[in-house]
Amino acid sequence: MITLHQMHASGNCYKVRLAAHQLGIPLRLQEYPVLDGLTRKPEFLGKNPNGRVPLLEFEDGRTLAESGAILFHLTEGTKLQPDDAWSRAQMLQWMFFEQYSHEPYIAVARYWFVFPPREELERRRHLIAEWQAKGNAALAVMETHLARHDWFGGSTYSIADIALYGYTHCADEGGFDLSHYRHIVHWLARVRSEADHITMSHS
Amino acid sequence: MITLHQMHASGNCYKVRLAAHQLGIPLRLQEYPVLDGLTRKPEFLGKNPNGRVPLLEFEDGRTLAESGAILFHLTEGTKLQPDDAWSRAQMLQWMFFEQYSHEPYIAVARYWFVFPPREELERRRHLIAEWQAKGNAALAVMETHLARHDWFGGSTYSIADIALYGYTHCADEGGFDLSHYRHIVHWLARVRSEADHITMSHS
Structure with missing residues (x-):
């Protein structure tokens, strides 16, 4: 295994x-x-x-x-990747976007808000404005895309959606207010409705 | 075109x-x-x-x-990607590594050292220690790999090497001393010896 x-x-x-x-x-x-x-x-x-x-x-x-x-x-070769090269390129585009422009602010903010002792967050209070600005910028880029598309990797649900769902669905834990992003809220619901969804706390 | x-x-x-x-x-x-x-x-x-x-x-x-x-x-489908799925997975591993653990320190340090007016760097002087620590950590991970492998994406030259070469070969411009990394120095020479190499200043 x-x-x-x-x-x-x-x-x-x-x-x-x-x-x-x-x-x-x-x-x-x-x-x-x-x-x-x-x-x-x-x-x-x-x-x-x-x-x-x-x-x-x-x-x-x-x-x-x-x-x-x-x-x-x-x-690779499953339903979670699109068949055609162009959709696969877009899928990878969003996966790289997530790791470079999204995760370093949205996931990192959540980390410091949720896990270490509170004084560790206090010591990083000067970083919160940057996390907020850059994290919200990433969410705005997603919102722009979702205004015209259902999914991120071409026309079907794929690992690009999974990659972006990972930290977007718990962004509130890092101080982000998703209610400003109605297309994202609908997309999160679409991801959750995919067959065999598990929650983060599933083990 | x-x-x-x-x-x-x-x-x-x-x-x-x-x-x-x-x-x-x-x-x-x-x-x-x-x-x-x-x-x-x-x-x-x-x-x-x-x-x-x-x-x-x-x-x-x-x-x-x-x-x-x-x-x-x-x-895709060219000599710059390995044929087998496992080597391609390793290629992507190093490409994601580069964007998450390498570029945000080595490329970002170079940017602030080289391009904006000097006072902009002065305003970010408190960040230099972090760029140095995390950039050198990324170079050390590359050095560990290169002690036992010639290339990053399996056994042949690929876009993983190109991705890592992009900012490693000019890391000195961000204050990094590559002479500490002899395997990297040899790998840089191997990349440069690939047919049809162009330098960054080529246009």
Whole structure:
């Protein structure tokens, strides 16, 4: 069985669980508590020198890091990727957008709001304005797209939607008010209505 | 002909020019001066609501953003991507790594060191330690990989190497000392020795 090294509350890990669940791919979950720092210890660094989860590990020892690459690999040739090259290019466009322009503000804000002791957030209070500005800019880009499209990777539900859903659906935990984005609210409902949806707290 | 909306000094744009050159794909270059802010004006935002270059525009009006997605799309089915799914997954792993863990420190440091007036860098002097720490951490991850592999996307030169070359080969401009990374120095030379290499200043 494939092992997913993960933190259960991480949106990047949730994306992998959701895609695997929707394809019926069983995963053995190896949990790393969020604040324990175990992914920066030598045992884990031997598996991923970048010290991050999610990390996929196959029975033969091969490992794959980066949620975007894991999503792509697990779903190649399945219903979770469009058939045509142009839609696949758009799918990847949005997956790179998510990691560069969305996650570093929306996921990072949520992290500091939710997990470490409150004084750690206080020490970063000067960063909140930047998280808000850049996170809302990313949400506005999504809203513009969704005004004219149902999905992100071409005309069907794909891993681009899963990648963006991961941290958008819990953006309120980082202080973002999604009620300003009515197309996003409708798209979140469409993603939730996909067959075999699991919530982030599913295990 | 395909148009590349670009900034010539941008490593993300250089990656696209390099891959297109190596495949003999002609590109019409539409230049946006680095400090003019034209990519945040309505005319450009109509093409890419995220306000960033590189942006590829086809003659029929279709557009594609994100250097990683552009590289993937332009090179699908060519010698610049490995044939097998596992190598392609590793290729994408390193491309996502570059955009998340490498570019935000190494490219961003170079930007502030090289382009805006000096007082803008002075105003960000408190960020230099973070750029250095996280940029060097990314270089160390690359060095660990290159101690045992010649290339990043499986056993052959691919767009993963192009993606990482883009800002690694000019990392010194952001204050990084590559002489600490002998495997990286050798890999940079291997990339440069690939047929039909162009330098960043080539146009």
